[in-house]
Amino acid sequence: MELYGYWRSSASYRARIALNFKKCDYNYLPVHLLKDGGQQHQQAYRQLNPNGLVPTLVHGQVILHQSLAIIEYLEEKYPRPSLLPGSPRQRGAIRALALDLCSELQPLINLRVQQYLKQQLEVSDEQKQAWLDHWFTESFTAFEQSLNEVSGEYCVGDEFSLADVCLVPQVYSAQRFGIDLDAYPLLQSIYGRLQELPWVAEAHPDKQPDAES
Amino acid sequence: MELYGYWRSSASYRARIALNFKKCDYNYLPVHLLKDGGQQHQQAYRQLNPNGLVPTLVHGQVILHQSLAIIEYLEEKYPRPSLLPGSPRQRGAIRALALDLCSELQPLINLRVQQYLKQQLEVSDEQKQAWLDHWFTESFTAFEQSLNEVSGEYCVGDEFSLADVCLVPQVYSAQRFGIDLDAYPLLQSIYGRLQELPWVAEAHPDKQPDAES
Structure with a gap:
């Protein structure tokens, strides 16, 4: 298995956690999102991933993009240990939380959007920071409220799941962008527990071969 | 089953197509995204859906938000006819295309983002249109390229799937925002076929009780 990724990309980070959790051996192939005008835009990479985004998983004949599609694929090929444990109801809650982060928050704050704001809309640094603050606050406020309903040791109940992966x-990324997390005590305490899990710790951006200081 | 939605919301539209495809009876409960400052922000609705977004599905004790989580839940409860037919590889391709639209494109062009651009960043109408054009072009260009690889009668092979739902x-929404679709012949021809399917036609915004002229 080969995973094309970038150390600091949230979506690559998700894929690494899932691969580690499922004890899948994989080669990590760095794609530098800033060097050479963005290596993700090069033709060879675009043939694997037409969106020019990371990550991409290659597994024999299977070439897959989109981190959540990659993780659902891993879940089907390697169902134990499961990232979607429990009943359809519980699996629904897990997927909803995962999508709250991957489909509502991350797309609004990722590199290409920040570049567009800066280059096309010529927003100031303050406006860019206000943009980030706004979407993090919207998302994490709702997430904290959901955690009040469904969390235990981890995001949904007491088992590690796809919601935690996300x-x-x-x-x-919130910490990187200087987002104040004081208003989210449950989120913070779960995050603290998650960081101690070996499959999470090993997936940290700083531990990747393409990490920069 | 109850579906809270809005006639013109893409995510609500997805959920309606999936419910129709699986022949699930449901009550449709309109949430007006513009009236009363946005009914999705009212406390009673936020208790069902902390994000203040549509749709939300209520099925007995199950309260679920996020259209893709709702559809995966329906797929688990009512596996036939399937929206994720085929091998793990094919299911991966279907989910990747679905996420390309739901996680990369739609979050950037939805109502709340357009409102933020207008109200907080005070962009001009031209800048707002350029924003929409840019993200549709990025997304549909990649989507067309993916269709070249995996499509048949429908987005992935010859069976209707979650990718078509999305x-x-x-x-x-592209047509509503005046996006030129000439560069995407495969996308257009598949869209033409999809519109003739009864479970798709019945889910059209104009056919909903909250449709406006």
């Missing part, structure tokens, strides 16, 4: 990179 | 509302 939370870790999002909090990492 | 394509229909996205093309509807």
